[in-house]
Amino acid sequence: MISNNEWDPLKKVVVGVADNAKIPEIDISVRTVNYSDKNDSELKDVVIGPYPNEVLDQANEDLEVFCNFLIKEGVEVLRPNKTDCGYYNYCPRDTVLHYQGISVPAPMALKVRKEEYRSFGHHLENVRLIEYDHKENLYDINCVGNKKVLAINESNPAFDAANVVRANDKLLYLVSNSGNKKGAEQIKEIFNVDVCLLEDVYSYMHIDSTVALLRDGLMLVNPSRIKSKESLPTEFRNWDMVICPEPFDIGHFPGYCNASAWTNMNLFSVNPNLVVLEEHQHDLRKELEKHNIDCAMLPMRQARTLGGCFHCVTLDLERDHY
Structure with a gap:
């Protein structure tokens, strides 16, 4: 199962589930x-424990709509088991880096998420495990x-x-609260690929509310973080940029907010x-x-509440590659 970029025609994908999602201790x-x-x-004021049933029910309804759309597009859709893992099985994108036919469960920054990938591990064929045990000295309270x-x-x-986002022969990697430079070096060692560092643009967590790769040579960027091409690593400065407009803020469930309005640029490519x-x-x-890109406009009502929209809730395992 090969998926080496973010845009080739989609064949097989894991789509998350919201059941048993909770905020950890x-x-x-x-x-x-x-x-x-x-x-x-x-x-x-942070609420610990399970999310409200209304949040989970709406999220699962919207995930089901998304899955049905993908199936109609000829995509094989796989789902995680509805396990109680201590966090959630809503965002498989967070937990496994799939590239060159290899699935690597990430040494995730949050300790509670270490075993999360196991809820869909039965869908993975070529798994390469990283041995890790994060100690308290990894974390800097001065942040x-x-x-x-x-x-x-x-x-x-x-x-x-x-x-990480994938661009065939190279990867774009955000250095942030959830990924350090040693992590990028580890990825380079595993895959023998250029890992291009995106630094000093966004500290909070993941890359996919900052940059989305639409097709070879074309990316969508968040202008509040990517001010110019000079913000990008040299290897990506020859790409054309689509400047994301100010997003429509869909809001979040009262008392629960895990993402900014920019999560709404978190799109998912079915094909170029x-x-x-x-x-x-x-x-x-x-x-x-x-740019001749059609958009399927689908609901994701709890994207800000749960912290993930369409790219986050997927893990593409197979795309047609040329």
Whole structure:
């Protein structure tokens, strides 16, 4: 099963489930990686435990609509088991880097997510495990209230798979609270591929609300983070950029917010001329249509609540490659 980029015609994909999603107890990894923007007083307002049933029901309804659309497009859709893993099985993108026919469960920054990939591990064929055990000295409490300090240091490799987007012979890697430079080096060693670092643009977590690769040589960028081509690593500065318009904010469930409005640029490519986009993002749809990219406008009502839209909730295992 080969999927070496973000845009070739989709054949097989894992789509997440919202069942049993919860906010974990706050250990040092959760404190620094997820909540570095909150002071100790604000942290007391974080609700621990299962998400409200209304959130989970709506999320599962929208995931089902998404799956049915993909099936009609001729895609084989696989789902995780509905396990209680301590976090959620909603975003398989976060947990496994699939490239060159190899599936690598990531040494994720959040300790609670270490075994999360097992809910869909039975769908993976060629798994390469990384042995890791993150110690407390990986996490830098000085990141709290300071965006210039990342949650994780370079004491050992750590990354979420969603810190990466694939572009055939090279990968674009966001250095952030959920991925350090040693993590990028580890990826390079595993795949023997150029791993191009995107640095100093966004500290919070994953890359896919900052950059989306639409096809070879064309990317969608978040202008609040990518100010110019000079923000990109040299290897990507010859790509054309579509500037994402200000997103329509779909809001979030009261008391639960795990993503900014920019998660609504978190699209998913079915092929180079068709993407799935959150149903209210019509300004972005118009921009993409200028580049001959059609948009399937589908609901994802709890994207900000749960922290993931269409790219996050998928893991593409197979695309036609040429």
